[in-house]
Amino acid sequence: MDLAILTERAQMLHDIRDFFYARQVLEVETPALSQAGNTDPAIDSFSVDIGNTNTNSLPLLRYLHTSPEYFMKRLLVAGAGDIYQIAKVWRKEEQGVRHNPEFTMLEWYRIGFSYHQLMREVETLLLLLLPCLNESSCFITYQQAFLEKLNIDPHSATHTELRCCMQNQAIDIIGELDRSAILDVLMTHCIEPHFAQDRLTFVYDYPVIQQALASVAHATKTALPVAERFEVYSGCLELANGYQEQVDAVVNRAVLQQDAAMRMRLGKTTIPVDELFLQAMEQGMPAASGVALGLDRVLMQRLHKERLEDVLSFPWTMA
Amino acid sequence: MATYSTNEFKSGLKFLLDGDPYTIIENEFVKPGKGQAFNRVKIRNLKTGRVIDKTWKSGESVEAADVMDVDLQFLYADGEFWHFMDPNSYEQVAADATAIGKNKLWLKDGAICQVTLWNEVPLYITPSNFVELLVTQCDPGVRGDTAQGATKPATTETGATIKVPLFVEEGDTLKIDTRTGDYVSRVK
Numbered sequence: 266m267d268l269a270i271l272t273e274r275a276q277m278l279h280d281i282r283d284f285f286y287a288r289q290v291l292e293v294e295t296p297a298l299s300q301a302g303n304t305d306p307a308i309d310s311f312s313v314d315i316g317n318t319n320t321n322s323l324p325l326l327r328y329l330h331t332s333p334e335y336f337m338k339r340l341l342v343a344g345a346g347d348i349y350q351i352a353k354v355w356r357k358e359e360q361g362v363r364h365n366p367e368f369t370m371l372e373w374y375r376i377g378f379s380y381h382q383l384m385r386e387v388e389t390l391l392l393l394l395l396p397c398l399n400e401s402s403c404f405i406t407y408q409q410a411f412l413e414k415l416n417i418d419p420h421s422a423t424h425t426e427l428r429c430c431m432q433n434q435a436i437d438i439i440g441e442l443d444r445s446a447i448l449d450v451l452m453t454h455c456i457e458p459h460f461a462q463d464r465l466t467f468v469y470d471y472p473v474i475q476q477a478l479a480s481v482a483h484a485t486k487t488a489l490p491v492a493e494r495f496e497v498y499s500g501c502l503e504l505a506n507g508y509q510e511q512v513d514a515v516v517n518r519a520v521l522q523q524d525a526a527m528r529m530r531l532g533k534t535t536i537p538v539d540e541l542f543l544q545a546m547e548q549g550m551p552a553a554s555g556v557a558l559g560l561d562r563v564l565m566q567r568l569h570k571e572r573l574e575d576v577l578s579f580p581w582t583m584a
Numbered sequence: 585m586a587t588y589s590t591n592e593f594k595s596g597l598k599f600l601l602d603g604d605p606y607t608i609i610e611n612e613f614v615k616p617g618k619g620q621a622f623n624r625v626k627i628r629n630l631k632t633g634r635v636i637d638k639t640w641k642s643g644e645s646v647e648a649a650d651v652m653d654v655d656l657q658f659l660y661a662d663g664e665f666w667h668f669m670d671p672n673s674y675e676q677v678a679a680d681a682t683a684i685g686k687n688k689l690w691l692k693d694g695a696i697c698q699v700t701l702w703n704e705v706p707l708y709i710t711p712s713n714f715v716e717l718l719v720t721q722c723d724p725g726v727r728g729d730t731a732q733g734a735t736k737p738a739t740t741e742t743g744a745t746i747k748v749p750l751f752v753e754e755g756d757t758l759k760i761d762t763r764t765g766d767y768v769s770r771v772k
Contacts, residue, residue, distance in 0.1 A: 307620055358591050358621075358642070361614075361615075436639060437636070437638045437639065440640060440644040446619075449619040449622075454614075475618065477618055557617075559617070
């Protein structure tokens with residue numbers, strides 16, 4: 266445990282709160298334990314036995330949130346306006362040099378912002394928090410990134426073409442991969458490692474199969490539809506993931522139900538779909554963009570540390 | 585059969601892949617915030633020594649390999665096999681030339697060395713970091729050649745040829761580093 270790291274974390278949190286205070290974005294807190302969980306098949310929630318509290322027949326299991334997204338969107342529906350939250354989040358089995366199952370996330374929502382405007386705001390904040398970065402950030406679409414490095418169009422390539430591309434890159438994979446997983450392999454193994462080390466890279470306009478709760482820009486005469494999503498990297502370290510938020514209640518319900526069905530097909534733990542979130546969406550969510558940023562990783566970059574556990578007060582094994 | 589899931593991967597883990605025993609050298613957990621998790625792993629084939637990179641989709645599992653390290657005493661070589669004995673149980677195993685490899689140059693009768701067994705058959709051996717061997721053949725140092733660091737070849741009782749300082753003579757016992765094959769010192 267290093268006192269300088271605690272001090273630096275405190276300073277970073279202070280800088281973030283100053284940033285949002287100046288912009289009149291309201292800091293909020295939402296519950297960590299929820300009756301419903303995240304149905305995303307690639308993210309696993311911790312469940313907590315809350316004991317028999319014997320009150321209004323609520324479920325006996327609750328889930329530690331994997332991001333405060335659902336709660337914050339309920340606040341947006343309730344008219345909270347621009348909001349941010351600094352929250353601990355929990356993701357089961359995510360452990361490694363750059364992962365800890367419990368980590369700190371900064372999530373914020375801007376009413377009326379386009380995702381492009383939000384990318385610029387993320388850039389401003391990150392350049393403030395990471396003053397050592399070169400200020401000329403790189404902005405590139407997901408498609409451009411694939412065309413430049415792999416000469417393949419991630420939106421139109423067939424499953425077989427993507428598979429071939431993986432083989433040509435001498436990537437030897439064990440396990441069945443669907444289309445989205447192959448794209449993830451190519452991104453993490455072949456594209457991310459080449460991002461400029463000294464600056465931010467924003468990758469945007471994702472394949473529709475990776476839309477999650479982002480809105481989708483429909484096809485034009487010249488372009489296939491894309492999910493209005495972005496990811497932010499510092500060097501090749503992924504820091505944030507943002508959306509032009511999907512405000513259509515019917516689409517939100519469909520995405521969550523598809524995810525829940527996929528979890529079942531994969532034999533993963535069944536997670537109840539968040540009805541309270543979906544009911545709120547039906548009341549009408551204002552047009553907004555939102556982003557979630559991993560603060561421990563920002564601190565890693567700020568302190569030039571290689572391992573996430575180097576910036577935690579206590580690593581997972583000592584917690 | 586015991587298996588390991590990818591979340592149990594760590595360096596040193598021994599497992600089977602396509603029928604061969606492997607060990608993990610390096611394991612890296614890779615996962616986009618939204619997306620599939622992978623383990624990017626550097627592994628060594630324990631039979632051939634070859635190192636390769638492989639990626640597992642997280643959640644997959646591998647079959648454990650029955651590989652263990654035991655300290656055994658080297659008894660003798662019969663021309664085809666090298667015979668070792670467990671000094672506690674007196675059980676014997678025989679290692680073939682592939683398992684012994686270049687380490688035959690450091691094997692002295694009676695010495696203890698680490699034998700890695702796979703399904704109870706020796707896979708490879710790891711001699712002690714330092715061994716003491718007798719010099720059986722060595723030319724006398726050339727008189728007058730006193731240059732610092734001058735060396736000459738010497739042959740040990742096990743057949744190894746190593747570079748030694750000029751003062752070393754036949755009949756001397758030398759301490760040798762088996763990891764590098766370098767002379768360390770003369771043993772009185």
